[in-house]
Amino acid sequence: MSAETRTQVSGPAVGSPPARRHQIGRVEIRGLVKQFGNVAAVRGFDLDVHGGEFVSLLGPSGCGKSTALNLLAGLLDPDAGQILLDGQDLAPVPPERRGFGVVFQSYALFPHLTVGRNVAFGLEMQGVRPDDVDRRVRRALALVHLEETIDRYPAQLSGGQQQRVALARALVIEPRLLLMDEPLSNLDAKLRIEMRLEIRRLHQALGLTTVYVTHDQEEALSLSDRIGLMKDGTLRQVGSPEDVYLHPKSAFVANFFGYRNLLRVRVESVRGTHAEVATPSGLHLAGTVRDGVAAGAEAVAAVRPEDVEVLPVPANRPGIVARVEFAEFIGDAFECSVVADAGDAFVVRTPARLERGAAVVLSANPERLLVFPPE
């Protein structure tokens, strides 16, 4: 009775953590390269993933993140580079013997098998005894709250349920490493947030070492212990969510984390970390420099919409005079497109709706305006 009640409770306490005994030390990825024809999908990819860690690969579509995941799974062979699992080279190990759980974007559930048989598939391949298979399938389905669907076929389930079955199928084999390829991208917004919490909860409960591929920065920020930002087949920055969000190392990373205003500028002077820059149209801005920016060089200035102060005219402080193009309501604020008299466009946030054509003065704290070397 009390045991039954316990399985109903959701939260980190659900079930026993079956994966702990398979905990790995770490995965080392060294100089991975994968070409498709003349195009290098992944080039010089280096990453260490530690046991129990949740690492996201984040980037725009075509950046090579899914290719990197398929290389890890063994579904693709690298042209160069190495993947080491606790020091063992995985190159000669085919995917069927790696013991990794993979959750695909399309779920890839077997349409001709029931939910129960789908989840049992990996256990049957391992030669687990039938009554153990049954017990573990039920436990895995309980973990994703889907015990009642055990005899149904995938086509009879909703997208979110199919997603959870795919997760249960990957978890039940107690994978040494869990790989997920944009698992939430086919779900609607509300379900996506629910499933995000579910994945977070399962990771906390099971402590599975996870590599998670996504193009959604919110997903990466909320789920990950560390985020690796990818562009053109390489990792541009790896760090904790706070780190990449607050201290982007390049204009690309900054742009991915909400620095929607990017301006080409020329650096006029640098003193310590403080820089004066100018746009080609003649706007003068003060900002904080990152490494590799010197006076006289081309650079990119980046600022978040919420870090731009919007003052009424006449302003009590100097700033950039601009006019409102249009305002979008985004729930807790309005996001306005404004165009400076010099011609540069900005996106800013305001607490109230501004009329089209209204004049405003823009001002930004130099600490919040970052100056990066050009890409």
Add this chain to the structure above:
Amino acid sequence: MQRAAGTQAGEGAVVLRRAGVHWRPLLPLAPALLVVLALFVYPFIYGLQLSLSPIGALAKAGVFANYGSFFGDPRERLSIWNTLRLAVPVTLLDLALALPLAYRLRRPLPGQRLITGLLVIPMTLGTVLLAEGMIEFFGPAGWVNKTLVALHLVTFPVQFVHNYTGVFLSLTISDFPAVFLVLLGYASGLDPRLEQAARTLGAGWWERLRRVTLPLLAPGIAAAAALSFVATFSVFPSAVLVGEPAGSTRVIALAAWQAAYENFDYPRASAIAMVMGAIELAFVALVLAARSRVYRAPTIGGRG
């Protein structure tokens, strides 16, 4: 009183409208239904009715006299066996040949169009052209026998045509493209992610084939088998041209033809045609039953 009448009229209108709603979506089907009725259902019923009206010596022997006499005659009965021992092995052999090819060619490969084209060519040759070619190629003075003799594999030319082997080869060649194309259609529709998922779950190639690929291809294999069997069971020209129509390849279609055009007994020919149809139907039913044992996923389902 007036009110009641009004209500009645109103209800009548509702009923009519309901009937309209039921029928209107089916209206575009009418031309196709008419064609099916005229070209299939009517001849079938006509033939069935004809087969139950025996003429000549059997005219007074009851409605099933044609059937009784067909099954009572060992030579006639043998035509069923003669056809089955062509149709079943040809169907199985073509499936066995086409399945690995279709699976291999399911995704673009270099030269794939050329290979697919070559495999489909037999479809464009008529049975007669194929038969003429076979008589030359497999004949006593043809390339096959010349090669066999030159290699000292045989002393005298082997007889490949004008017997069972001739018809078997001819059917295998002419029937292959349809089987291959049906299977190719199904195989190229396989989601490659499913096999990858099976791999990551620990399935080697044999387990993937047995548990994922073949069950998913089951509907295609069933369709190809049914098509192939029905096509080969009704074999006629090649049984005459490259076969031994008086003996080992006296197939059931030939028995029906002889009844109709040598003995001018249309009712008897119709009865034989009905037997032919019944056997084909039985085979198709068998194949579909076998298929549903393998693949039982529902065809309808809700998405959330």
